[in-house]
Each structure stands twice: as structure tokens, then as C-alpha cells.
Amino acid sequence: MTSKTDQYLIDKVLGGDSLAYGELVDRYQNFVFTVAFRMLRNREEAEEVAQDSFIKAFDSLPGFRGESKFSTWLYRIVYHKSLDRIKKNKRQQHLEVIEEITAQQVVEIENGLEYMIQSERHELIGNCIQKLSEEDAAIISLYYFEEQSVKEISVITGLTEDNIKIKLYRSRKRLFSLLKGYIKPEISAKNGKAI
Amino acid sequence: MEKQFDREEELLKKLLNEVGAEIPSAGMKDNIMRQISWKTAKIKPYKPLIPAFMWYIIGGVLLSSMGLLYSMYAEVSFNWDLGSPAFNFFQLPVLEFSKIMQYAIALVGLFFLQIPILKRFLDRQFGY
Numbered sequence: 001m002t003s004k005t006d007q008y009l010i011d012k013v014l015g016g017d018s019l020a021y022g023e024l025v026d027r028y029q030n031f032v033f034t035v036a037f038r039m040l041r042n043r044e045e046a047e048e049v050a051q052d053s054f055i056k057a058f059d060s061l062p063g064f065r066g067e068s069k070f071s072t073w074l075y076r077i078v079y080h081k082s083l084d085r086i087k088k089n090k091r092q093q094h095l096e097v098i099e100e101i102t103a104q105q106v107v108e109i110e111n112g113l114e115y116m117i118q119s120e121r122h123e124l125i126g127n128c129i130q131k132l133s134e135e136d137a138a139i140i141s142l143y144y145f146e147e148q149s150v151k152e153i154s155v156i157t158g159l160t161e162d163n164i165k166i167k168l169y170r171s172r173k174r175l176f177s178l179l180k181g182y183i184k185p186e187i188s189a190k191n192g193k194a195i
Numbered sequence: 196m197e198k199q200f201d202r203e204e205e206l207l208k209k210l211l212n213e214v215g216a217e218i219p220s221a222g223m224k225d226n227i228m229r230q231i232s233w234k235t236a237k238i239k240p241y242k243p244l245i246p247a248f249m250w251y252i253i254g255g256v257l258l259s260s261m262g263l264l265y266s267m268y269a270e271v272s273f274n275w276d277l278g279s280p281a282f283n284f285f286q287l288p289v290l291e292f293s294k295i296m297q298y299a300i301a302l303v304g305l306f307f308l309q310i311p312i313l314k315r316f317l318d319r320q321f322g323y
Contacts, residue, residue, distance in 0.1 A: 018228075018235045025224050030216035037217045047219050054227045058234070110206055125214045144211040172203055 006070040013061060025054055028071060031146055032078045038137040039082040041130050049085055053078040068155055072148065076156045079138055086134055109179050128178040136171040143168055261300070264290060 004023065012020035032053055036046035057074050064073055129137050135157070142148045142156065150168075154161045245253075292300075 016235075018231050021231060022224065022228055025227055029219055029224060033219040033223070034216040043217075043220075046217075047223055050219060051223060051227055051230075055230055055234075058231055121210075122214050125210050129214075140207075141211065144208045145214075145216070172207055175207065176203060 007066060010061060010064065010066075010070060013058070018058075021058055024070070028074055029054070031071075032074060034141060034145070035075060035078050035138050036082050038129055038141050039079075039134040040085060045085060046082075049081050050078060053081050056081070068152070071146075072152045072155055075142065075146075075148070076158075079156050080158075082134065082138070109176060124179070124182055128175055128182070131178055132171055132174060136167055136174070139164060139167050140171045140175070265292075265297075 006024065006027075009020045009024050013024070029050065033046055033050045036049040036053070037043060040046045040049065053074070056077050060077075064070070129140065132140065139153055139157065142153050143150070148156070150161050150164050153159075153164050157164070159167070
């Protein structure tokens, strides 16, 4: 494996090879866009914010001291840029009430999702993520998809680690609660047919 | 309870990884790189074709030769004898400058003198 490390590419960019930045863009553009999209829920706006974030990162690159991973540093930029955009839009988010989920219901949700075809499943999960608050949608994506640690998410968001843990717990419950709402009728319908 | 927690964690991780990342439009990277290339494009500092010291030499040669010719052939002039036989050896063609011609040369000289002054003025007016 001869893939270049982020630091190697950063050094090249700082040395005047701006094309090396293209490799960093290739490496992180999907997830940077994902964070922006999950927070803003609008593709055009998310793309604008993702672009601005990459440009800001390029401008600030000489100040990047490598204390955290480049990805963490970059996600911090996109997270805060998205929050700024949300504040500018003054978008209101109405959150659903969290229902308590039992172990049995988790199994039912898992089974219910198995019945769905892949595209349906993706759409459903995407919709459920969109119903989380902007902050929670970003945190849950960073933690479960990008596998950033709680400590790294704390650096990205500027929230305390305990706060992140609470938010993760609540988001997970909210997500399952939302999934249950979609899955339950499906399961009943399937069971109904079987009986 | 612990078991349920683990199961939820595992399921959520599986689901989010299955959904994957959102894909931006194909032009996003191009837009970013275009903006970066604008930022990094270095404007070459203005470098005149003829360097300043050369202008001084040219100007000096021109002025001294003009002065020399004027002192030699002008209607009002001192007797030119530089005291060296070498100067008398080269017989320069006798140029007769009329008054009008002399005024014309002086005006052209003034015109050329205006160029750097005007250039500096305009640079200050519209400069970056």
C-alpha cells in the first residue's frame, strides 16, 4: 500500500504544489458533503458549504499544526460552517418525542428492515436521520459512519465529551423510535399475510 | 440492558455504513480546485524590458551628446576647444540647428520627461 499520508500531501501543498490538495479533496469530499447535507438537508446548500469549507481549510492550512487528525480539523470547519448557515437561515426544527425501545423492539426493527429492498431501506434511514436535530445528525454520522471517537467529536463540535455521549444516547433512541414508527406497520402487514 | 445497548450500537453502525456517504456533484472538486488556482496564481511583478540603469545610461549619453553638439554649434556658444588633439581629430559633421529646431528638441525632451511623472500619477490613481 503506497497511499500518501495526509501529512505528506499537506506538506506538498504548503510547499506550493496546490494540485496535491486535489487528492485531499478526493479523499474527504464525500464525507464533508455528507456532514453538511445531514445538517442542512439541502443538496445545493450543502455543496456550497462543503466547497467553502475546503477553501477555508486551504487558506488555514499553514496554521494546521497536526495536533489532531486532518480529517478532524476539516470536519470541525464544515460542522461550524453548517451551523453558521443554519443560524443564517433561522430554520426551526421540530423534534419528535422519544419513545422507550425494548430489546424485543430492536429485534423487530432489524427484522423489519431485512424485509425491505435496499433502496427503500436507504431512503427510510436517510429520512429518519433528517428528523434528528442538525447537531445530532452530524454527531451520529461522525460516530457511527466515520468512526470518529467521542474525543475527536468533542474537538470537532466544541462540546464536552459527556455532552456528546448524552447526545449519542438520545439520538440513538430517537432514531430507533422513528424507525419503529415506520417498521411496525410493515411487520403487522407481513404477519397478517402469514397468518 | 447492556446487551440491548450493544445490539443497538451494532445495528446503527451497520445501517449507517450501509447507507454510506452522500455523493456531491461531479463538479464540486473542479470548483474547489478552480478557486484555489485563482488564489495561488502569482502575478508576476512588473519588470520593464529595459532596466532602469540602462535608461540612465541612455539618458546620460543623449544629454551629454546633445549638450556637446549644442555647445559646439549653437548660435550662442563658447569657443569649443577641449584642448585635446584627439577631439580635433574626429571632424563631426557641422549641424546647423535653427531656433525652431532647438525649441522642438526641447519640447520633445519635455514630453519624454512627462512620461514617468504621468505614469507614477496614474499608478497612484488606479494602482492596487
